[in-house]
Amino acid sequence: MLEIKNLKAEVDGKPVLKGLNLKVNAGEVHAIMGPNGSGKSTLSKILSGHPNYVVTGGEINFEINFQQKSIIDMEADERAKEGIFLAFQYPVEVPGVNNLTFLMNSFNAVLEHQGSLPLSEEEFKIYLDKKMELMGLREDFLKKGFMDRGVNSGFSGGEKKKNEILQMAVLAPRLAILDETDSGLDIDALRIVSEGVNKLRSSKNAVILITHYQRLLDYIKPDFVHVLSQGRIVKTGGPELAHELEKNGYDGILS
Amino acid sequence: MSILNSFDSLIQSTQAYLKKIGIEESKINQLLDEKKALKEQLLEMGLPKRTNEFWKYTSLKFLNDTPFYSEFISDNVSSDLEKKIEAHKTDDFFSLVFINGFFSPALSDNLPVDQVYIKKNFYSSCFKKDFSRRNGVESSLDTPIKIPMHKSEFYFSDFFLGLGQVYNSEEVVIEIKKGIELSKPLKIILFSYSEQQKAILSSSRISIKLEEQAKASVVVKSVGEDGVKYFSQIQLEVLLNKKSNLELINSIEQSYQAYHIDQFKIDLHADSQCHYLENNIGSLLTRHELEVNLLQPGANAKVMGVAYLQKKEQCDSHTKIKFHASHTQAEQLYKNILDDEAISVFCGNVIIDEHINDVNSAQLNNNLLMSNQCESHSKPVLMIYSDDVKASHGSTVGQLNEEELFYLRSRALSKEKAKELLSSGFLLQVYELIDSQVLRSYLKKSISLKIDKKQARPELKMLKV
Numbered sequence: 001m002l003e004i005k006n007l008k009a010e011v012d013g014k015p016v017l018k019g020l021n022l023k024v025n026a027g028e029v030h031a032i033m034g035p036n037g038s039g040k041s042t043l044s045k046i047l048s049g050h051p052n053y054v055v056t057g058g059e060i061n062f063e064i065n066f067q068q069k070s071i072i073d074m075e076a077d078e079r080a081k082e083g084i085f086l087a088f089q090y091p092v093e094v095p096g097v098n099n100l101t102f103l104m105n106s107f108n109a110v111l112e113h114q115g116s117l118p119l120s121e122e123e124f125k126i127y128l129d130k131k132m133e134l135m136g137l138r139e140d141f142l143k144k145g146f147m148d149r150g151v152n153s154g155f156s157g158g159e160k161k162k163n164e165i166l167q168m169a170v171l172a173p174r175l176a177i178l179d180e181t182d183s184g185l186d187i188d189a190l191r192i193v194s195e196g197v198n199k200l201r202s203s204k205n206a207v208i209l210i211t212h213y214q215r216l217l218d219y220i221k222p223d224f225v226h227v228l229s230q231g232r233i234v235k236t237g238g239p240e241l242a243h244e245l246e247k248n249g250y251d252g253i254l255s
Numbered sequence: 256m257s258i259l260n261s262f263d264s265l266i267q268s269t270q271a272y273l274k275k276i277g278i279e280e281s282k283i284n285q286l287l288d289e290k291k292a293l294k295e296q297l298l299e300m301g302l303p304k305r306t307n308e309f310w311k312y313t314s315l316k317f318l319n320d321t322p323f324y325s326e327f328i329s330d331n332v333s334s335d336l337e338k339k340i341e342a343h344k345t346d347d348f349f350s351l352v353f354i355n356g357f358f359s360p361a362l363s364d365n366l367p368v369d370q371v372y373i374k375k376n377f378y379s380s381c382f383k384k385d386f387s388r389r390n391g392v393e394s395s396l397d398t399p400i401k402i403p404m405h406k407s408e409f410y411f412s413d414f415f416l417g418l419g420q421v422y423n424s425e426e427v428v429i430e431i432k433k434g435i436e437l438s439k440p441l442k443i444i445l446f447s448y449s450e451q452q453k454a455i456l457s458s459s460r461i462s463i464k465l466e467e468q469a470k471a472s473v474v475v476k477s478v479g480e481d482g483v484k485y486f487s488q489i490q491l492e493v494l495l496n497k498k499s500n501l502e503l504i505n506s507i508e509q510s511y512q513a514y515h516i517d518q519f520k521i522d523l524h525a526d527s528q529c530h531y532l533e534n535n536i537g538s539l540l541t542r543h544e545l546e547v548n549l550l551q552p553g554a555n556a557k558v559m560g561v562a563y564l565q566k567k568e569q570c571d572s573h574t575k576i577k578f579h580a581s582h583t584q585a586e587q588l589y590k591n592i593l594d595d596e597a598i599s600v601f602c603g604n605v606i607i608d609e610h611i612n613d614v615n616s617a618q619l620n621n622n623l624l625m626s627n628q629c630e631s632h633s634k635p636v637l638m639i640y641s642d643d644v645k646a647s648h649g650s651t652v653g654q655l656n657e658e659e660l661f662y663l664r665s666r667a668l669s670k671e672k673a674k675e676l677l678s679s680g681f682l683l684q685v686y687e688l689i690d691s692q693v694l695r696s697y698l699k700k701s702i703s704l705k706i707d708k709k710q711a712r713p714e715l716k717m718l719k720v
Contacts, residue, residue: 048665051661077667077668077673081667085665088665092662094662094677095684096681096683097679101676106666109669110667167666
């Protein structure tokens with residue numbers, strides 16, 4: 001589904017990714033771990049198409065209409081329409097833009113791209129309600145009136161992350177990249193968010209989990225764990241690699 | 256001055272109007288003589304010049320170039336015009352209709368007489384104790400008033416006060432009775448329209464009074480025909496008595512060829528609250544001059560403005576917030592979006608009198624620039640003559656936040672759609688501060704219509720209203 005070959009990228013003229021290789025198949029969950037500054041967040045921004053992150057070499061191929069195609073020249077919204085979703089480490093507050101309006105516009109943009117008719121507000125509300133219920137967020141979100149508020153506006157850290165997962169559930173991406181979704185979450189929020197991700201797992205979609213800690217991987221079991229260091233994946237293993245990292249630290253693995 | 260070249264049309268329309276409402280010939284002649292004298296005074300005074308700092312950005316060249324006519328349209332309006340007026344009336348409001356500045360009781364709703372009453376004052380000393388009742392609207396001619404053509408203490412426009420007096424003979428006074436909360440918001444529709452296809456000057460003078468503990472929501476909607484050139488001016492005075500509460504929207508929804516100048520004066524007495532919002536979504540040139548007087552302790556004003564300007568539209572907002580008493584507060588928030596070659600001007604004056612304390616004043620002007628050719632001018636003027644006061648001010652000029660833009664685009668929204676959502680969201684934040692649900696919905700609808708009209712992009716119809 002996703003194949004990254006010898007990817008090199010820079011931010012503000014500074015090289016961050018220096019020859020990264022990664023292959024993700026449908027149905028797989030890949031965890032990417034690594035010390036601060038190793039390039040984890042850069043990878044997520046590059047994959048989702050942030051304009052400030054520039055690819056300077058290598059390839060990123062993604063399966064579109066049953067064919068592997070380069071996405072390097074695609075805009076962020078085009079990638080999203082093809083099913084790439086980034087759950088932000090720091091979800092952006094967009095005061096004034098109504099959460100429901102935003103989500104409905106997003107969903108309808110994807111529908112229209114797929115050649116379907118957009119949903120009316122009433123139809124979308126029914127769909128959204130089901131997704132909120134599935135994610136275990138319905139009661140809390142309705143009580144707090146989150147759908148009538150500005151996107152992430154005045155939400156706590158945990159609420160923003162839950163909102164990201166709800167967006168993911170609504171847009172049903174084929175490739176979800178979760179950038180440190182566990183950071184800043186208490187145990188209960190971590191459980192809700194993780195359970196949400198697990199419910200969305202299927203043989204047709206894939207997840208890339210970017211995290212600092214093994215803790216998240218107790219909730220979402222990865223098929224592969226990769227260690228990213230200095231812009232490259234230096235070690236790949238199964239879930240046991242995360243435990244090894246937790247025990248010995250990055251220094252123990254990288255030395 | 257071309258504007259006064261059309262004085263004959265004014266004489267005719269005034270005569271027709273005064274006859275229609277049953278004023279006797281001799282009084283009409285006296286009133287017209289007074290107008291002629293005023294016209295001479297105006298010619299002598301001349302238009303404000305751009306060398307005057309308060310008129311630096313506002314060009315009045317159009318008043319020299321175009322003769323604007325006065326046109327009285329009687330109550331027997333054409334079905335075409337009636338349809339146009341009806342389009343602005345909705346069931347969630349009581350509507351009062353003015354055409355070219357002349358109040359039309361026949362096209363207006365009947366207001367509940369236990370809540371509110373309406374009377375008219377004339378700009379002349381020739382009326383005494385005259386009274387009529389029509390269509391549920393009380394019309395009293397018992398209060399002679401004269402607007403003195405004095406030099407104002409500050410800068411607000413003597414010329415346009417005078418012009419208003421020349422062009423319109425009456426002031427419509429709306430009084431909300433003591434302790435009453437108006438059961439529906441009031442919409443004052445100021446419609447500019449010419450049957451003779453002429454450039455019209457539409458001049459309205461309105462006064463809104465809230466008795467003690469009265470509460471009301473009011474929209475003043477200035478509107479005209481698309482593609483037609485006209486000049487609309489309003490003088491509006493608001494008096495809030497003790498513990499009264501008013502939400503007032505000044506919504507400029509004119510054609511792209513229109514010019515609009517208004518002067519609003521709001522006086523607040525003890526523990527009264529006024530929330531005022533300028534909603535600028537259409538007019539080639541708009542100039543607002545607002546004076547707010549916090550006269551007694553507990554007076555609280557929120558003064559806000561929203562402008563969505565495109566092409567060569569210009570909006571100048573001049574505010575003058577005067578603190579005359581202790582324990583008063585006023586907050587100003589003006590947000591503008593400028594596209595193409597649009598220009599915005601915000602000139603916010605705050606004056607805090609001597610020997611008062613516990614005063615809280617805040618002022619913020621945010622401008623969002625969507626093109627390289629637009630201009631935004633922001634000027635705070637704070638004159639503080641007491642010590643125990645808080646007075647803040649701030650101004651920003653910037654572009655859309657890139658991270659917000661990326662966030663929306665990462666959720667499958669095109670660049671254009673993301674920009675539209677963000678820019679309307681920038682303004683919707685101000686609308687959210689309005690208490691009345693009906694007014695909020697009205698405002699949101701007005702802005703989405705404006706965006707739809709300009710860009711004809713169906714997705715904006717999805718804006719939650």
